Amino acid sequence: MVSRVIPVDPFDLVVFGGTGDLARRKILPGLYRRFLAGQIPEGSRIIGAARTEMGEAEFRGHVGRAITEFVASAKRSDDTLRGFLGIVGYAAVDARGDDGWSELAALMRRDVVQAFYFSVAPSLFGGIAERLHRFAIATPASRIVVEKPFGRDLATARALNATLAAHFDESQIYRIDHYLGKETVQNLMAVRFANILFEPLWNARHVDHVQITVAETVGVGGRAAYYARAGAMRDMVQNHLMQLLCLIAMEAPYRFEPDAVRDEKLKVIRALQPVSPDDIVRGQYRGQAKKRGGAGNSFVEDVGDPASRTESYVALKVEIANWRWKGTPFYLRTGKRLRGRESEIAIVFKEVPHSIFEDEEDWRENVLSIRLQPNEGMTLSVMIKEPGPGGMRLTEVPLDMSFAEALGEEGTDIPDAYERLIMDVIRGNQTLFMRGDEVEAAWAWTDPITADWDRRDDRPRPYDSGSSGPEDALMLLHRDGRRWREIHE
Ligand code: NAD
Secondary structure (H helix, E strand, C coil): CCCCCCCCCCEEEEEECCCCHHHHHHHHHHHHHHHHCCCCCCCCEEEEEECCCCCHHHHHHHHHHHHHHHCCHHHCCHHHHHHHHCCEEEEECCCCCCCCHHHHHHHCCCCCEEEEEECCCHHHHHHHHHHHHHCCCCCCCCEEEECCCCCCCHHHHHHHHHHHHCCCCHHHEEECCHHHHCHHHHHHHHHHHCCCCCHHHCCCCCEEEEEEEEECCCCCHHHHHHHHHHHHHHHHHHHHHHHHHHHHHCCCCCCCCHHHHHHHHHHHHHCECCCCHHHEEEEEEECECHHHCCCECCHHHHHCCCCCCCCCEEEEEECECCCCCCCCCEEEEEECCECCCEEEEEEEECCCCCCCCCCHHHCCCCEEEEEEECCCEEEEEEEEECCCCCCCCEEEEEEEEEHHHHCHHHHCCCCCHHHHHHHHHHHCCCCCCECHHHHHHHHHHHHHHHHHHHHHCCCCEEEECCECCCHHHHHHHHCCCCCCCCCCC
């Protein structure tokens, strides 16, 4: 199989926050990998822009170190690294003042694709957007990429949208959710809409329930200050899990094009029912002494606030009020310091209406499991007869499609979500980016939930680091006669 890479036009990409953590770990190494893949056309430039005063050579040194640290050595070579650094430039700008902006303006070209990646705190978005215009840097064809968090509730998201809209048209704004850049997530759309097999079963008549799990083993790490105010609901559910839910639940768009896809996702968010407090479990991880094999501090120690009521785990049951999904719950859970690092969507189908086999105990449901990490891929579990002379005993076997295996050599080189999304920005394709109204609708659904916690001063349930989450989260499914899928270590 020959991989087809859609070519892009030469571009100027300015990375605001080019010296920051996200740029160092994801954006710059990702761009280097695309350079290696031959996808960055000649004449393109990548310009770091940040507050720190430094020269081009110093920034190139910083980029080189980031690539050495975050790109596998087998993929690097001195030649390609030199070639890549040759297209890297730097401009010191202050997003809160006018210093450096004229110099940045002088660097930019108007006859190539222009993209500006706002990899900075959202409080700086407005200052950057305004100066891109006042200094005549941006053109009506420029694109801007904005990072999460996109607000912390509906009011702040609206304000952020209004700030950006004052200077850019919606068609120029790319709100990034890196979950949408994952190979598997896009494959989910291919599997649903390019095969006749699944769609007839993709509804409440045949799907018993859906589980979406995003489990992390890490704690809050270096993001304690942000996380202490955000929590799992705002940091993960409102955006990433919600986007995954939309892709599972949406109707077929009339065409695979940006607004057609985003219109269908928006309809799903609008059909979400309010969630009753009985259908939500919040948790906070407890510490475990490192010398006993535990993962260290507790959540309250990590955020430095013994009275913190912020959740590091949340599980909830979500109902979608439309014809397709009425009666099929979607169970969502995400948390930190859990026993494994695993992201999975599981479509659990109903049992056959009547079993003709006596061996009832062996019966299991068909499950379509879509793994985002680790080992991106899909597995469909089906029941077959256990081989051998032991009579008609049933056993479950997986029909496994691991992308890395299925695609051979190429599969091992699946681009990281960030690289794919950045190239989509250069191509001008907004399909995998969130539209402003989608983000607002998601906050409109989340706000009553978080407001209720604040009103009741709700206290999250403790759970052990390295466990599968609070006991009460198990009950959320048990009381419906179901169980969570295992989180593997
Ligand atoms: P960071 O603190 O490491 O870097 C911030 C960058 O902003 C630095 O380059 C700094 O020089 C620049 N900056 C700060 N003040 C400035 C000013 N006045 N003018 C110009 N530049 C200024 O932050 P980060 O972790 O890289 O995160 C950047 C954005 O990406 C944030 O919105 C964050 O929420 C988001 N994000 C980060 C991650 C991550 O893994 N780091 C993940 C998802 C989203």
